[in-house]
Amino acid sequence: MIRTLIATLLLATAVPLVAQPLPTPTPAPSGKPSYLPTVPKAVADIRDAALTDNYAWDLVEGLTTEVGQRMGGTEAEARARAWAVAKLTAMGFANVHVERFALPVWTRGAEAAEILAPFPQKLVVAAFGNSASTPAQGIVGEVVGFDSLSDLIAAPDAAVRGKIVFVSHAMPQTQDGSGYGFFGGPRRQGPSIASRKGAIGIVVRSIGTDHHRNPHAGGQIFETGVAPIPAGALSLPDAEQLQRILKRGQPVTMHLTLVSSIRPGDSGNVIAEVPGRDPTAPILMVGGHLDSWDLGTGAIDDGAGVAITAAAAKRIMDAGRPLRTIRVVWFGAEEMGIYGGMFYQDLHGREGHYSIAESDFGADRIWKVDSKFGKPREAEGKALQAALAPLGIVPGPLDEADGSDIGPMIEGGMSAVGLSQDGTKYFDLHHTPDDTLDKIDPEALRQNVAAWTAMLAVLSGGIEPQPKARKRR
Amino acid sequence: MIRTLIATLLLATAVPLVAQPLPTPTPAPSGKPSYLPTVPKAVADIRDAALTDNYAWDLVEGLTTEVGQRMGGTEAEARARAWAVAKLTAMGFANVHVERFALPVWTRGAEAAEILAPFPQKLVVAAFGNSASTPAQGIVGEVVGFDSLSDLIAAPDAAVRGKIVFVSHAMPQTQDGSGYGFFGGPRRQGPSIASRKGAIGIVVRSIGTDHHRNPHAGGQIFETGVAPIPAGALSLPDAEQLQRILKRGQPVTMHLTLVSSIRPGDSGNVIAEVPGRDPTAPILMVGGHLDSWDLGTGAIDDGAGVAITAAAAKRIMDAGRPLRTIRVVWFGAEEMGIYGGMFYQDLHGREGHYSIAESDFGADRIWKVDSKFGKPREAEGKALQAALAPLGIVPGPLDEADGSDIGPMIEGGMSAVGLSQDGTKYFDLHHTPDDTLDKIDPEALRQNVAAWTAMLAVLSGGIEPQPKARKRR
Numbered sequence: 001m002i003r004t005l006i007a008t009l010l011l012a013t014a015v016p017l018v019a020q021p022l023p024t025p026t027p028a029p030s031g032k033p034s035y036l037p038t039v040p041k042a043v044a045d046i047r048d049a050a051l052t053d054n055y056a057w058d059l060v061e062g063l064t065t066e067v068g069q070r071m072g073g074t075e076a077e078a079r080a081r082a083w084a085v086a087k088l089t090a091m092g093f094a095n096v097h098v099e100r101f102a103l104p105v106w107t108r109g110a111e112a113a114e115i116l117a118p119f120p121q122k123l124v125v126a127a128f129g130n131s132a133s134t135p136a137q138g139i140v141g142e143v144v145g146f147d148s149l150s151d152l153i154a155a156p157d158a159a160v161r162g163k164i165v166f167v168s169h170a171m172p173q174t175q176d177g178s179g180y181g182f183f184g185g186p187r188r189q190g191p192s193i194a195s196r197k198g199a200i201g202i203v204v205r206s207i208g209t210d211h212h213r214n215p216h217a218g219g220q221i222f223e224t225g226v227a228p229i230p231a232g233a234l235s236l237p238d239a240e241q242l243q244r245i246l247k248r249g250q251p252v253t254m255h256l257t258l259v260s261s262i263r264p265g266d267s268g269n270v271i272a273e274v275p276g277r278d279p280t281a282p283i284l285m286v287g288g289h290l291d292s293w294d295l296g297t298g299a300i301d302d303g304a305g306v307a308i309t310a311a312a313a314k315r316i317m318d319a320g321r322p323l324r325t326i327r328v329v330w331f332g333a334e335e336m337g338i339y340g341g342m343f344y345q346d347l348h349g350r351e352g353h354y355s356i357a358e359s360d361f362g363a364d365r366i367w368k369v370d371s372k373f374g375k376p377r378e379a380e381g382k383a384l385q386a387a388l389a390p391l392g393i394v395p396g397p398l399d400e401a402d403g404s405d406i407g408p409m410i411e412g413g414m415s416a417v418g419l420s421q422d423g424t425k426y427f428d429l430h431h432t433p434d435d436t437l438d439k440i441d442p443e444a445l446r447q448n449v450a451a452w453t454a455m456l457a458v459l460s461g462g463i464e465p466q467p468k469a470r471k472r473r
Numbered sequence: 474m475i476r477t478l479i480a481t482l483l484l485a486t487a488v489p490l491v492a493q494p495l496p497t498p499t500p501a502p503s504g505k506p507s508y509l510p511t512v513p514k515a516v517a518d519i520r521d522a523a524l525t526d527n528y529a530w531d532l533v534e535g536l537t538t539e540v541g542q543r544m545g546g547t548e549a550e551a552r553a554r555a556w557a558v559a560k561l562t563a564m565g566f567a568n569v570h571v572e573r574f575a576l577p578v579w580t581r582g583a584e585a586a587e588i589l590a591p592f593p594q595k596l597v598v599a600a601f602g603n604s605a606s607t608p609a610q611g612i613v614g615e616v617v618g619f620d621s622l623s624d625l626i627a628a629p630d631a632a633v634r635g636k637i638v639f640v641s642h643a644m645p646q647t648q649d650g651s652g653y654g655f656f657g658g659p660r661r662q663g664p665s666i667a668s669r670k671g672a673i674g675i676v677v678r679s680i681g682t683d684h685h686r687n688p689h690a691g692g693q694i695f696e697t698g699v700a701p702i703p704a705g706a707l708s709l710p711d712a713e714q715l716q717r718i719l720k721r722g723q724p725v726t727m728h729l730t731l732v733s734s735i736r737p738g739d740s741g742n743v744i745a746e747v748p749g750r751d752p753t754a755p756i757l758m759v760g761g762h763l764d765s766w767d768l769g770t771g772a773i774d775d776g777a778g779v780a781i782t783a784a785a786a787k788r789i790m791d792a793g794r795p796l797r798t799i800r801v802v803w804f805g806a807e808e809m810g811i812y813g814g815m816f817y818q819d820l821h822g823r824e825g826h827y828s829i830a831e832s833d834f835g836a837d838r839i840w841k842v843d844s845k846f847g848k849p850r851e852a853e854g855k856a857l858q859a860a861l862a863p864l865g866i867v868p869g870p871l872d873e874a875d876g877s878d879i880g881p882m883i884e885g886g887m888s889a890v891g892l893s894q895d896g897t898k899y900f901d902l903h904h905t906p907d908d909t910l911d912k913i914d915p916e917a918l919r920q921n922v923a924a925w926t927a928m929l930a931v932l933s934g935g936i937e938p939q940p941k942a943r944k945r946r
Contacts, residue, residue, distance in 0.1 A: 065717045068594035076593075120549075121541035121770075124906065212685050213769070213906035237909040241770070244538045244910075296686070297594075297714070433597065433686035436710040437717075 036386035036395065037379075042463070043387050046319055047454035055091075055314050056449045057442055059307035060363075062087065064297040064437045072291040072333030073105030073265035080290050084270040084306075084330055091314055093272035093328065100268035101343040103333050106130050108294055109259030112138065113203065113234065116253040119245055123238040125203060126215035126295060127258040128187055129336055132228035134201070138257030139164075139230065141200050145246045149185040152193055161198030164254050165190070166234075168243050173209045176368075177361060177423035183207060184218075191231035192223040201230040201256050205239035210428035213237055217293045217431040219335055230258040267291065267332035269340045272310070274317045276325035277464060282352030283325040284459055286313060286452065288359045289334035289341075289405055296435030300426070304440060304448070305359035306330045312452030316460060323461025324354055331405040334360070335431075341405025349409060355459050356410070357417040358403035359452065362426040363440040366451045370396040370418035372410065380459065384417065387454040391447055396420070417459075419451050509859035509868065510852075515936070516860050519792055520927035528564075528787050529922045530915055532780035533836075535560065537770040537910045545764040545806030546578030546738035553763050557743040557779075557803055564787055566745035566801065573741035574816040576806050579603050581767055582732030585611065586676065586707065589726040592718055596711040598676060599688035599768060600731040601660060602809055605701035607674070611730030612637075612703065614673050618719040622658040625666055634671030637727050638663070639707075641716050646682045649841075650834060650896035656680060657691075664704035665696040674703040674729050678712035683901035686710055690766045690904040692808060703731040740764065740805035742813045745783070747790045749798035750937060755825030756798040757932055759786060759925065761832045762807035762814075762878055769908030773899070777913060777921070778832035779803045785925030789933060796934025797827055804878040807833070808904075814878030822882060828932050829883070830890040831876035832925065835899040836913040839924045843869040843891035845883065853932065857890065860927040864920055869893070890932075892924050 063083065070080035081098050089096045106129050113125035141164040146152040148169040152160075167190055171183035186204035194202040206216035215233040222228045234242060245252055270290060276283070288305025292298020313326045331340030355373070369388050371381040378398050385395035401410060401418035410416045429435045457463065536556065543553035554571050561569045579602050586598035614637040619625040621642040625633075640663050644656035659677035667675040679689035688706045695701045707715060718725055743763060749756070761778025765771020786799045804813030828846070842861050844854040851871050858868035874883060874891035883889045902908045930936065 061717070065714060066592045066721075068592065068714075079593075119539045119541065211907075211909075211911045213687060213909065214685065237907070237911050240911055241538060241541075241909070244534070248539075434684075434710070436684075436686065436714070438684045438710050438713055 036382055036389065039387050043454060043457045046315065046457050047387060047391070047450050050312070050315050050450035050453040051446050053311055053315065053446050053449040055311035056307040056445050059087065059310060060299060060303040060440065061437060063303050063307070064299045068297045069294045070290065070292050070298060071294040072336040072339065073103050073267050074107070077267060077291050077332060081268055081270055081332070084290060088270070088272040088310065088328070092317060094275050095271065095273040098268040098270050099343065099347060100266055101332070101339060102264065102266045103336065103339045104262050105265035106260060106262050106336065109133065109261065110136070110257055111232070111259065112257040114255040115245065116140065116255050118248070118250040118252065123242065124213045124215055124235040125232045125256070125258070126217050127230070127232040127260055128191065128217065129219040130221055130228070131231040131258055131260055133260045134230045134256060134258050136259060138255050139200055140253060140255050143242070143246065143252040143254050145243065149190060149193070152190065155197070157197045160194065163199055164256060165194040165199045165202040166242060167202070167204045168239055170205060171207055171209055171427065173424050173427065175422055175424050176420065177426060180207070180427065187218050187233065188220050191220055191229060192226045195222065195226045195229045199229060203232050203234050203256065206233040206236050208236060208427050208430060208432065211236050212434060214432040214434050217295055219337060221337065230256060232258050267339060269332050269344055270330040272328045274313050274322060274326040276461070277321050277323050279325065281324045281461065282354035283327050284354050284456060285327045285329060285356040286358070286456070287329035287331060287405070289332070290330040291333050291335055293335055293431045293435070295431065295433040297437065298435060299437045299440055300362040300429055300435050301431065302334070302360045304363035304445065308359045308445065308448045308452055311449045312456055315449070315453045316456050316463060320463040320465040322456070322463050326456060326460065334405055338405055338407070342408060344405070345409050345412070349412065353414050355415045355417055356406045357419065357455065358406045359419065359448070360404050361421040361423055363445050363448065364422040364425060365444045365447045366391065366393050366419045367422045368394045368396040368420040370401045370420065371398055371416070372401040373415045377415070384455060384458050387458050388451055391451050393451060417455055419455065421448070509855055509862065512860045516927060516930045519788065519930050520860060520864070520923050523785070523788050523923035523926040524919050526784055526788065526919050526922040528784035529780040529918050532560065532783060533772060533776040533913060534910060536776050536780070537772045541770045542767045543763065543765050543771060544767040545809040545812065546576050546740050547580070550740060550764050550805065554741055554743055554805070557763060561743070561745040561783065561801070565790060567748050568744065568746040571741040571743050572816065572820060573739055574805070574812060575737065575739045576809065576812045577735050578738035579733060579735050579809065582606065582734065583609070583730055584705070584732065585730040587728040588718060589613065589728050591721070591723040591725065596715065597686045597688055597708040598705045598729070598731070599690050600703070600705040600733055601664065601690065602692040603694055603701070604704045604731055604733055606733045607703045607729060607731050609732060611728050612673055613726060613728050616715070616719065616725040616727050618716065622663060622666070625663065628670070630670045633667065636672055637729060638667040638672045638675040639715060640675070640677045641712055643678060644680055644682055644900065646897050646900065648895055648897050649893060650899060653680065653900065660691050660706065661693050664693050664702060665699045668695065668699045668702045672702060676705050676707050676729065679706040679709055681709060681900050681903060681905065684709050685907060687905040687907050690768055692810060694810065703729060705731050740812060742805050742817055743803040745801045747786050747795060747799040749934070750794050750796050752798065754797045754934060755827035756800050757827055757929060758800045758802060758829040759831070759929070760802035760804060760878070762805070763803040764806050764808055766808055766904045766908070768904070768906040770910065771908060772910045772913055773835040773902055773908050774904065775807070775833045777836035777918065781832045781918065781921045781925055784922045785929055788922070788926045789929050789936060793936040793938040795929070795936050799929060799933065807878055811878055811880070815881060817878070818882050818885070822885065826887050828888045828890055829879045830892065830928065831879045832892065832921070833877050834894040834896055836918050836921065837895040837898065838917045838920045839864065839866050839892045840895045841867045841869040841893040843874045843893065844871055844889070845874040846888045850888070857928060857931050860931050861924055864924050866924060890928055892928065894921070
């Protein structure tokens, strides 16, 4: 059936370089097929050419160097949007524009943590998003330590009241990042739980897997009815230091300063498109988030993601015109609460989306592809698996996909692809000052671009070459 | 000859467990001996028992946890001395005391570096020791970048005058740390050179080999007649960021705040001894430096060194009484200019020292042994090589050894041993906030203790067992 289609298309005057594959997998001897359909040469060619990509590096190098940190809702994020519009326009994208929205903007101020007794010394700390502010001179309290969130929950209020809570449980490295859910609890739920029990503040072991004096920031939202308290993360070496000090058994007094402020502000999603030959066809949406945490320059979170997805779309644009419009979205203010993703859903959620996909898990190699197209389009999922396997990408489930900004839309039923990056080292850097350009391996970045380009080629409905400019005599 | 000696000694009532080996190497077939004398069983036994050592971990864990940073001349260093006296006394050392001396104490204040134009963003910076202080509000100047110290030296004064100098050359990793000399130039000489040319400040790429947002502090002393200027280090990712920004070709303006102060103060060397059977015999001196830089907790620099050397001396003490007194010295204020080493030399330089040795290059495995005993005692150097080879330690030169605090004494002609730690990763952590306990591998630490214990066993002149306490009926 693929051959028939290609033969038909070859007779047409405008020859699509990349035909949408409609595979017919041969049944495997043992029943369940353990192999995949053949990959059209045009898809393989555009995929392999992307292994020499420089667009993505140029984008992430430019964004992290010329803007740097770009926390959601700040003046720096506004500069990032202006940078993005200029860059995407210069790259030849169509319909480049910003869709703005309002949000409360939390801003970090002076921060310090110091053990006053029994062993005076400074610890490295960073506040979580939406932390309450301490007074400028900080607060002083006795530290009560817990080995896990469960231990904090189980503790009588009297053991916590008037104290500074410390939770120390440690997240392991995992390839798929699955530890982040459970082990992120002390950051996400810890502040609310501690506040309910009467704590005057909370510090937790950073939700990370490194051993550097760089705390991991991150968002948290106080539950309704809970009084916000100062809440932050100690770097992992500092958390282990505090554990050792507590183990000595003497009362530990901490001076904690976590100054911050909240004000009304605004952010926006940057949109850019590769127009499809059929403007009525459901679109392909790809992207990442433009904002970053304030401590690093947001290279792996998520400069890489916006760079990879735009680079892939640009490579399709260079190859010709796809049937479907490809929409690149660089979401705003993801870190502060998925504001950009929710705003996009409000504005565009009822438009036809053939597939959506987001890159927001670093810049290491993609190791697995998931998709969720629904049963009738499962063959497309297999065609995608086939196109990606030569990049060392494992065929994953055909009935799931995820993403941060696009999470609500996937839950709403949109078809989606998940190109999973190796997350083993991701939480060494995630939300820390160390999230900088030097952590990106250019070759791994190119493998990402090749995978995203191949995905777009498979799903774009066929790419038609641009008419060549006539030579003047 | 060894056998004769041991036989003789076995006839004595007090049997030395460890006889000083007087080796007779058999000539190698090809002329140069490529093998070493046999190792007395008593030396091998005491060495191998040290591979299960816990003294060193207990010391470095205690010092870094209960004191933390202990910059030379500060109140924290005074607490470290009190901690040391209590600990060494509790361990059973004799003659535990402090020998105090005066020094100027430089103290770090508020620090910040911010690019104002063309791409506003903050960079991570730390002042060098003896840096001049900026005003509290900092200074603002155009940045002039140089790829090496040579380029700065070659630049016309007019290119530097009134500007903030940036030197970016990068140090490679080496096992023996030999890059630190040449590549440390921008820190040691850079500030003086920049000041002579009229610069208002200088920032250099940290003298380090990591890629974390942690700057490497370090000492520097302005040349006589040179006006001190503010001088500091950018973390490596920030230095590379500044390089990328400068490469864009637009004028770069920096706001630099490096507040610091200097006041008179005092420090001291902590001394502890294992008394020898012969109080008139020249002594063995071993040690490291007790002070640390202020950014980390001084685990590898030099908590490990003081722990390793004291643990080895304690293991000898546990085994019995050596012929020679072993003196453990924990030097004060090394980082600020080898004050403790020079004071020790002034006070004790004319006493008889059979050998001196210092551990001050981290906590990784020892890979090479050097010694400098002079030609007549070369056989002792070979006996030492033989005793250490089973720990995976390469026999090094017999005519050289070095050390920081003990450097001036070695130059003055004292016999010395150098047990070289693997320095490949040392400059990832050196003088940074990341110099913390979690960076020490307990097994590598034990290999160090085993090597130092073996060295003391070889050179101690024989260890006599303690008389056993009589059992009461």
